Amino acid sequence: MKSVKNIVILFLLVPLVIIVSCDDGLVEVNENPNGVEASVVDPNLLISSVMTGLATSTTSRGYSGDTGAASQYIQKDSWSSNRYDWETGTIWSSNYALLRTNKVAYDRAVELGLPFHEGVTLILKSMLFGNLTDYYGDIPYSEALQAGDLEGERPAYDTQETVYKGIIADLETASSLLGGSNYEGVVAKQDVFYGGDASKWQKLANSLALRYYMRLSEKLPAFAEAGVTSTLAKPLISDIEDELVLSYVGGIESQSWPSSGQFGSASDFYRVKPCTTLTDKLKELDDPRISVWFAPVAVPTKVVPAAEVPGGGDMAEEDGIRYISEESLDANDYAIYSQATYAADLQAGKKLIDTSSVYVGLPVAVSAVDPYEYNLNAEGSRGGTNDYVSRMNEVFNQKEDGGNLLKARLFSYAELSFLKAEAAIRGWGSDAEGNYLEGIKASLEVWGVGDTFSDYITNEGVAFDGTLEQVMEQKWIANMFNGDEAYLDWRRTGLPDLKAGPFAREDVMPLRFIYPEDEINTNTTNYIEAASSLEETPYSTTDPNDSPYARPWIVQGVPTPW
Known part of the structure; x- marks a missing residue:
């Protein structure tokens, strides 16, 4: 495998060729600040910007942001009460901006007959829309990227069920597109995740489909079971070298671990505990x-x-x-x-x-x-x-190249192994213990303590007992700094049993972000309809429908997480 470490930071030097503000809604026409027409731009330049934007925002949330705290990996000791005062989150505008850039890359890939780029952009699209629906519920999806085609109308919201199923369909299409051996137009150094290796992208597409099928395990168990069993037969992430990661090499702020304190106040680092x-x-x-x-x-x-x-x-x-x-x-x-x-x-x-x-x-x-x-x-x-x-x-507190430790880990081999272990416990796969142990081993190895594996797995509480609780606990530990997945696993299963804390805003943890004010003001009619689909709970009564404690579709009618 080509070392991602050697190419990763190129992304930060590649200009974001298509940048779109979402503050005024989701139907603005793409404007190119660098003077290169979207109709002739090289999709390689665009996808690297999308990859890096996705990776850095995910790590920032998962290390010192909302989901790192929600997953109870960290707490902040200054300018934050850790009360779960969730509001709009930080992903609405940034994800839609990245999606519009990604759409230009996708359109160019189709126009130029580049199936590698088409498949990659479908995967990136799925991850970005996945973030949005995970945290908000219903979102603009099918109409969100149509730009001027709506003739002045604002994009309608699709149901959360529609979005999840659309994501899975795109991932399965991407897997088919990436199943070949020879692809034209690939610039390896612009693929900051996999260096142009289509086989690794195909494994990622299938592994992400497994993640999203399992995301629906409580809400649509029959649909999830069928999808999981079929996906387990496909090529999946099979070792650490297949992981979706991006290295932070230091040197300047944009290349350094979030809140490192090297380029701003030292308190940025001290505050994270x-x-x-x-x-x-x-x-x-x-x-x-x-x-x-x-x-x-x-x-x-x-x-x-x-x-x-x-x-x-x-x-x-x-x-x-x-x-x-x-x-x-x-x-x-x-x-x-x-x-x-x-x-x-x-x-x-x-x-x-x-x-x-x-x-x-x-x-x-x-x-x-x-x-x-x-x-x-x-x-x-x-x-x-x-x-x-x-x-x-x-x-x-990154002062130099962080080596293997300082990486945005968007999808790890450990996560894949624990997904397979969970599927086996649910009766949808096989070898729960083997996959559980493989997940632990992979996590220990990436954090540089792989030599402790044999002893660690005999410890009380670690030695396999066949329960979902134990699998989810080890998955939670292994997902350190990927707060998105840890939080969403908790919301899906209630595991581990995380408590909101004595001075939290409510007695329970929140379930979602609220829609941003700019979207409410510019897409009011469609927003009202989307907010009305949220289910009121005893903890959302002090808010309008659009509350962090209202249940989006995915946790309506299910007993978890509270």
């Missing part, structure tokens, strides 16, 4: 990935008898350790952090002390305001450091 939901689980399972993702706490805390506190007071630091007198806990309304009791302790007005000796996370929605004072942080300044909570591993 590990979430206790994940750190507690990794410690419970003795998972070696914890040391790859997170840094040991700078100053660990010990609660000891008063006589053991240096200097004889209630609290003191000595030799890099903070000591707190156990006799002072009640008097100061302190409580020692416990996963089982922390929410009740906080609601009772207690201040938490985390005595984890190595990795200290930030609990979900731990504060009604910015949680920078967590674990008795004496500094107490927004955007500052907190020596009593772990940071992300320094590799994510």
Whole structure:
């Protein structure tokens, strides 16, 4: 396989040839700011821009954005309460802009008779529309990219069911287009994902179809089962070399890991903290990935008898350790952090002390305001450091080439393996244990701890027990920094059992983004119809129909996630 690392950053130097603003709706005519007519532009130039836009936005959301926090991989300790105050999200305008660029590339591919480019653009289209319908529900789809063909009308919304089925159909068409061996017009360096390898794109198309069939497993189980069983017989991602990834090589901001802090405020990096939901689980399972993702706490805390506190007071630091007198806990309304009791302790007005000796996370929605004072942080300044909570591993404060670790992972071999394991547990495939173990092995390998596999899979809680809960838990861990898939798996299955936290906006986690204001104002009639398809819940009554807590079609009539 051609090393993506060697070509990836070319995308950032390729101009975005077709850029469209969606702020004024979805029917604006494509304008080319670089002076090259859409009718003659090389589709190779366009698809690289679409690929990189998709990859970087997905990683930004999944690392330090909405879905990284929703999946409880991270929490932020300044300028964010982590309360799940979801609004419009960040993908509506950017995805539709990328879709319009992709449409020009697709049209040129058809015009020039380039089946490779046609297949690739269908896959990119599917992923971009998939993001949109996953998070919003009904969306402009069949009419969204028709530009002037609507004669001044605004694009109608298609139902979420129509969009999902259209995505799957496009992926199956793409798989057929990419099944050959010789393709004209391919510029390998512009294909920043697979270097022009059609066989890998075909595997991706089939693997994405499997993902979307499984996305419908609770809502349309018969349809999903038929699709899963047929797709499992097709070429799929079969090893780490087939993964859909994009490397961050550093050097300039646009080539660096999101929130690295190297090109803006250092607080961009400091603000992102590990979430206790994940750190507690990794410690419970003795998972070696914890040391790859997170840094040991700078100053660990010990609660000891008063006589053991240096200097004889209630609290003191000595030799890099903070000591707190156990006799002072009640008097100061302190409580020692416990996963089982922390929410009740906080609601009772207690201040938490985390005595984890190595990795200290930030609990979900731990504060009604910015949680920078967590674990008795004496500094107490927004955007500052907190020596009593772990940071992300320094590799994510990217100062140089991050190697294998710093990659946008849009579809991993681990995810594919866990999808196959889930299918087997549902009776739609085979070898649940083998695929479960393969998923764990793949994840450990990409994070550089593959040599721990044999020991790790014998750990209590990891050794295969045949349950969907265990498969989804390991898939959640393996999807680190792909918050989209982790969150959407939770919404689909309720697994793992993520809680909103004691100071969250509602007692449950949200189900969707709300439609953006510009779309509401410019496409009002169609928006109202789409919003009316959302199902009210006890948690959406303070909003109009268009609420983060309203049920879109995919979770209507199903018991999950709440």
